Amino acid sequence: MTGKLMELDHVSRTFPVGNLRVRAVNNVSLAIERGEILCLVGESGCGKTTTGRIVAGLLKPTAGRILFEGRDIWAMDDKGFKGYRKAVQIVHQDPYASLNPVHSIYKILSAPLFRHGLAVTQQEAQIKIRELLQIVDLTPPEEFLDKYPHQLSGGQRQRISVARALTVNPRFIVADEAVSMVDVSIRVSLLNMLSRLKDQLGVTFLFITHDLALAKYFAWEGRIAVMYLGCIVEVAATPRLINDPSHPYSRALLSALPEADPELTRTKKRVVLRSLDVPSLLDLPSGCTFHPRCPQFREGLCERQAPELAQIGDNRYVACHLVAPGMAS
Numbered sequence: 001m002t003g004k005l006m007e008l009d010h011v012s013r014t015f016p017v018g019n020l021r022v023r024a025v026n027n028v029s030l031a032i033e034r035g036e037i038l039c040l041v042g043e044s045g046c047g048k049t050t051t052g053r054i055v056a057g058l059l060k061p062t063a064g065r066i067l068f069e070g071r072d073i074w075a076m077d078d079k080g081f082k083g084y085r086k087a088v089q090i091v092h093q094d095p096y097a098s099l100n101p102v103h104s105i106y107k108i109l110s111a112p113l114f115r116h117g118l119a120v121t122q123q124e125a126q127i128k129i130r131e132l133l134q135i136v137d138l139t140p141p142e143e144f145l146d147k148y149p150h151q152l153s154g155g156q157r158q159r160i161s162v163a164r165a166l167t168v169n170p171r172f173i174v175a176d177e178a179v180s181m182v183d184v185s186i187r188v189s190l191l192n193m194l195s196r197l198k199d200q201l202g203v204t205f206l207f208i209t210h211d212l213a214l215a216k217y218f219a220w221e222g223r224i225a226v227m228y229l230g231c232i233v234e235v236a237a238t239p240r241l242i243n244d245p246s247h248p249y250s251r252a253l254l255s256a257l258p259e260a261d262p263e264l265t266r267t268k269k270r271v272v273l274r275s276l277d278v279p280s281l282l283d284l285p286s287g288c289t290f291h292p293r294c295p296q297f298r299e300g301l302c303e304r305q306a307p308e309l310a311q312i313g314d315n316r317y318v319a320c321h322l323v324a325p326g327m328a329s
């Protein structure tokens with residue numbers, strides 16, 4: 001079955017900072033199809049984690065709606081919302097911080113099973129946990145049950161975080177920089193394991209990363225949404241975005257991406273930004289918020305009007321006056 005599973009409908013989130021408000025997520029609309037991988041990519045502080053936490057139901061948007069199978073999650077009754085929180089799991093960047101260091105792997109994985117009535121006896125929990133450890137490639141499972149997080153490598157700990165997310169049979173996983181902290185050498189096997197979950201268990205992914213190379217690898221068959229200062233500036237199928245980026249910011253990100261061939265990386269033409277400084281979220285630039293850095297800035301237009309995210313092709317959206325003229329908010 002295909003169709004929209006998750007929809008962000010004009011979602012914004014602000015945080016109070018002294019007398020001001022930080023606009024971390026600004027009017028984001030996105031739809032994620034069942035079984036799809038959508039990668040959210042952007043520089044540090046652009047609002048990726050805030051978006052992920054909103055999608056996981058951990059943070060309420062200050063404006064806009066999150067629709068899951070067409071239902072507004074913040075209008076659900078208690079039972080419905082609990083079901084949503086079970087269906088949507090989040091895997092964080094730092095498994096050290098998210099796994100209780102004094103609990104064994106068995107305890108970490110059995111707790112949600114008992115809490116949600118998915119296992120009643122210790123024996124049922126053991127069977128289920130062995131299955132989960134196998135799914136995340138921690139074999140033989142009995143070698144891990146009595147261990148503690150500090151006795152595992154970074155990659156193994158992240159696999160336990162994924163196994164814990166899987167205990168409640170989620171339909172949607174928000175993976176927030178889930179492989180960023182592990183060694184490069186084991187990143188690929190972790191990414192392959194996550195890809196397998198999509199195929200084997202039909203899990204839909206919001207994959208959050210600051211690293212376009214990871215997005216390219218993990219979501220080649222999915223889509224990438226590029227975020228800048230809380231706004232989505234481009235959405236496209238991954239091969240299209242990588243091979244033919246439309247938004248000047250996407251172009252700049254792509255031009256900084258290293259190539260497999262070092263000679264190609266050395267000779268690659270870099271997009272030169274007008275400024276390297278990222279503006280403060282507390283004092284956003286007028287008009288298009290990328291205008292102080294954009295090499296294609298058009299005076300009299302870009303600093304005056306904010307471009308809307310407009311469809312420019314099949315499943316392709318861009319927020320730029322030059323790419324999608326006439327779409328201003």
Ligand SMILES: Nc1ncnc2c1ncn2[C@@H]1O[C@H](COP(=O)(O)OP(=O)(O)OP(=O)(O)O)[C@@H](O)[C@H]1O
Binds near residue numbers: 017049050281
């Ligand atoms: N609870 C909070 N209170 C105040 N400001 C916050 C809060 N959470 C996030 N912010 C601010 O919102 C902005 C977006 O933060 P967020 O963590 O979503 O960015 P990010 O894209 O995930 O960054 P990174 O790549 O560094 O993880 C930042 O300026 C951050 O300081």
Ligand code: SF4
Binds near residue numbers: 248291295298307
């Ligand atoms: S609207 Fe103007 S400033 Fe913004 S990305 Fe497009 S060309 Fe650059």
Ligand SMILES: [Mg+2]
Binds near residue numbers: 048049050
């Ligand atoms: Mg983050």
